[in-house]
């Protein structure tokens with residue numbers, strides 16, 4: 001990676017889930033030495049991956065291969081997995097958070113609590129990690145755990161994954177379909193949004209249905225952010241953002257991270273990896289057409305999704321940067337998309 005390119009900040013990865021499944025804390029060291037996956041320290045250094053949102057996620061007991069196979073069909077409508085109780089979710093949240101802090105202890109990354117922390121980590125050549133939770137199953141109705149997790153470094157939270165919580169309703173994976181499926185935030189969810197605003201925790205809209213999205217838009221006083229979502233106009237899956245939603249994000253001076261997941265990129269919505277990089281550029285163009293050049297970035301979903309063949313791991317990120325240049329994006333715009341826009345919206349959300 002030439003030194004002239006600033007390291008990439010990314011809106012979503014699931015490497016903590018992968019390490020948790022591989023054996024937890026004992027497997028943390030494989031992140032430093034190299035693991036069979038999309039993100040580790042050697043690949044990050046090779047590809048110029050500078051950090052971003054590290055998701056903690058409580059998996060549902062479900063047949064993932066069957067769901068993946070279903071999503072290769074021309075149409076699909078996956079049911080929402082059963083809700084997970086707080087008592088069952090919390091130990092998983094703590095296990096994955098412990099892996100994140102173990103990675104910091106071993107020197108692989110810095111857990112960043114401010115944009116100043118992120119700039120310092122980047123300047124030191126360390127991965128700048130944001131502690132994110134995808135789906136608030138581990139948060140109790142009184143929100144005490146939210147305060148404790150914030151004190152531990154939590155800076156971003158999705159009230160739901162594609163599953164219902166006491167806070168709201170997730171959007172199912174359905175193609176073709178708009179996101180307007182089911183009710184939005186509960187009263188608990190509205191209190192969660194307000195408390196996140198007070199604490200300075202970013203609220204991630206990426207797995208919310210339309211009603212939940214508009215509830216957050218109504219109740220949050222921070223920029224609207226979808227960390228890993230694409231344009232519904234180009235790929236009409238329930239998980240993507242409609243132009244109306246993109247306009248609301250623009251009005252709030254928020255941001256969207258481009259998801260590399262093929263099912264959210266392809267016009268036919270099929271979970272098949274033969275996707276040209278140009279498809280990603282079309283989503284960037286469409287989103288920038290509504291959001292402008294300052295409110296779009298990357299949200300790869302590495303280690304959590306089937307991605308285009310040319311971008312299998314973070315070591316391949318220079319391929320995307322080159323495709324942006326070939327597409328006519330100037331160096332300043334590429335830096336915005338790859339890093340600066342995330343730092344900008346995080347500063348607006350967390351405070352300077």
Ligand SMILES: [Zn+2]
Nearest residue numbers: 134206207228
């Ligand atoms: Zn996700």
